[in-house]
Every structure is written in C-alpha cells, then in structure tokens.
Amino acid sequence: MLPGISSKTEKEQNQTIQNYYKFQSKIYDLTRWSFLFGRIGIVKQIPFDKKASINILEVGCGTGYNLKLLAKQFPNASITGLDVSKDMVDIAQKQTAQFGDRVNIVCGPYMKGSTAYKDKIDVILFSYSLTMINPQWSELLEQAKIDLKKGGVLALADFHNSNFSFFKKHMSNHHVRMDGHLLEALKNDHTYQTVFESVNPAYLGIWHYVMYIGKKQ
Numbered sequence: 067m068l069p070g071i072s073s074k075t076e077k078e079q080n081q082t083i084q085n086y087y088k089f090q091s092k093i094y095d096l097t098r099w100s101f102l103f104g105r106i107g108i109v110k111q112i113p114f115d116k117k118a119s120i121n122i123l124e125v126g127c128g129t130g131y132n133l134k135l136l137a138k139q140f141p142n143a144s145i146t147g148l149d150v151s152k153d154m155v156d157i158a159q160k161q162t163a164q165f166g167d168r169v170n171i172v173c174g175p176y177m178k179g180s181t182a183y184k185d186k187i188d189v190i191l192f193s194y195s196l197t198m199i200n201p202q203w204s205e206l207l208e209q210a211k212i213d214l215k216k217g218g219v220l221a222l223a224d225f226h227n228s229n230f231s232f233f234k235k236h237m238s239n240h241h242v243r244m245d246g247h248l249l250e251a252l253k254n255d256h257t258y259q260t261v262f263e264s265v266n267p268a269y270l271g272i273w274h275y276v277m278y279i280g281k282k283q
C-alpha cells in the first residue's frame with residue numbers, strides 16, 4: 067500500500083481528484099499523449115460490430131479523448147462519459163459537442179451501490195482512471211459487474227507496474243498506484259472471460275502499461 071493514498075474515504079478521494087485536476091485539466095491534452103499509451107489500441111480491440119447499437123460507459127472520461135474515438139468507431143452507440151472533475155467535464159463537453167446527444171457527459175463519481183446503470187451497459191471502459199482511485203478501485207470493478215449486461219465487455223487501459231522505485235514514488239505523487247494490481251484482480255475474477263490481454267513496456271521499460279478486455283459470462 068502506498069502511504070497517503072490507501073486509507074482515504076470515498077469523499078476524500080473524490081476531493082483529492084477534483085483538486086488535482088483543477089490545474090492538470092489545463093495541460094491534460096497537451097501532455098498526456100506522451101505517456102498514456104494503449105488508449106487507441108484498447109478502443110480498437112472492443113469486440114462489438116461497428117454498427118452495433120450498444121450502450122457504452124467510460125468511467126473517468128477526462129477531457130473526452132476516448133469518447134471521441136468511441137463515437138467514431140461505433141456510430142450507432144449511445145455513449146456516456148462519467149467524471150468526478152467538473153474541470154475535466156467542461157472540456158469533454160466541448161470536445162464531444164460534434165456528436166450531439168449520442169455522447170452524454172455526466173459530472174459525478176462512479177460509486178459502489180449506484181443503480182443508475184444496473185444491467186444496462188454493453189461496454190465499460192476504464193482508461194487510466196482506476197490506478198488513481200485508491201483504495202476504492204476494487205469496489206468500482208465490483209460495480210462494473212453489476213452495470214454490465216451478460217455478454218458485456220469490460221475494457222481497461224492503465225499503468226501496470228514499474229521496477230523503479232523512484233518512478234513509482236513520482237507517480238504516487240500524482241495519485242497513481244502501480245502495483246500490477248488491476249490485471250491480477252481481473253484475471254482472478256471468473257466473472258470475466260479474457261478476450262484480450264497485453265502488458266507492454268513504455269520508455270524502454272521504465273514502466274509497463276496494461277490493456278485488458280474481458281467478457282462478462
């Protein structure tokens with residue numbers, strides 16, 4: 067467990083994230099292309115027909131980068147982006163305005179116990195959100211199981227781990243936990259049948275990122 071981020075209540079955690087993105091939202095799209103790897107790849111791997119009329123939820127949609135990819139790849143899909151940071155949501159709304167009401171952005175936390183999306187979603191995407199949600203990431207994965215329809219798909223792209231303690235410390239200062247814990251949890255969860263899984267080096271192996279797709283059985 068990382069000091070400082072493992073014992074937060076949900077309210078404290080959400081506040082930490084909102085504070086963090088007050089400034090980071092302003093430089094997000096200028097900077098993140100250079101290290102949030104796997105985002106384009108994971109959207110391409112989503113195993114639904116391009117013409118399918120599916121419901122997609124991105125948890126922690128940020129500035130809407132993936133929402134745009136999803137809207138282009140699935141022109142008949144109804145897409146919801148949920149994010150706890152108003153600063154990020156404001157940008158996402160502008161970035162996705164071109165898609166009209168096919169893309170709906172909601173400002174608020176994804177939370178255990180919600181019934182808003184129960185059994186309604188075909189695809190839930192977590193892209194670089196879960197490693198920041200500590201310690202509640204496992205509760206959110208449980209919630210995703212409730213919200214996904216049978217046969218629905220959980221898609222993940224995120225940091226995986228690093229062998230370099232300086233880098234893990236640097237990332238923990240940005241609220242990111244890198245312990246290989248997401249892939250381990252998903253692979254041990256027999257709710258999902260693995261459709262795609264890949265762990266890849268970034269910057270000659272300073273860290274690894276993970277891509278995973280599982281189908282709810």
Ligand SMILES: C[S@@+](CC[C@H](N)C(=O)[O-])C[C@H]1O[C@@H](n2cnc3c(N)ncnc32)[C@H](O)[C@@H]1O
Nearest residue numbers: 083126127128149150151154175176193194195
């Ligand atoms: C690193 S950004 C990723 C944004 C986007 N998914 C991407 O790939 O560029 C993480 C996002 O998750 C959001 N977030 C963190 N905790 C959340 C929660 N409990 N519910 C919804 N969004 C959350 C943050 O506000 C932030 O916008």
